[in-house]
Amino acid sequence: MHSRFSLWIIMFVLALWTIPAAAHHGWSGNGTEEFELSGIVETGVSLAGPHATMKVKADGQVWDITLAPAARTERAGLKEGIIPVGAQVTIHGHRNRDGKRYEIKTERVTWNGRTFNVYPDRD
């Protein structure tokens, strides 16, 4: 009786763990089509947190630019302070699936003729 009850609890626990996440840490929360944005750096590259970030303003809209994890972004040469605030940059990546969220998960940043390829293994 009791062992059957415990078994039921354990199965319930395991079932909870299989609940799929709606949006994912990876790329599935972002559109599959390639997306490009040109604009002005509003907030420079920050290597803090789970991913490096920056903000770019284009047509009056400030976009959240999500880069690779900090160490990876740095390895791509994109260190804090390299691209000055106010510089013109082009962001290449995938925009958030949610049309109300102005966020791009970034593969490449182009500035002043230099390309910082934070995900060289992706197109």
Place this chain on the structure above:
Amino acid sequence: MAWLEGSALGHAMRTSGVWTYGLVNLAHILGIASFFGSVLVLDLRLLGAWRQVPLDSIARPTVPLAAAGFAVAATSGLCLITTNATEYVGNPFLLIKFPAIAVGLANVAVVSRLSGWKARGTRDLSSREQWQLAAAGAVSLLSWLTAVGAGRLIGYW
């Protein structure tokens, strides 16, 4: 949240190297693993599993391990959230996680006052006491599962 992010701790997290966040995240996971693993064993015992093993024999290793794991998880969690606290404004999983933690901690306070918990290892418990402990074990398991599950999903929002 802005205050958290502007704190000295948040500043230190952001300026102490590209591996800091990842390593503190590792501490958070190890803390949760020790905590939740211990809680899972204890709660399943309260719910009636492994009845041939005395409750006190299971409580002796699991309770201090859970407390230590919680301390590590809470400390590292504070560091993580101060790094970019304003990013979490409006994140629904955060609003599930912290109330779930509050319920879990309140349940710990309740259990420590139950006569069945205090008398463990000294005498046989009445069936009423066993039911109280089983109910507390169920509340514990549900609240911590909710906290861990919602916490894991914060980054996926």
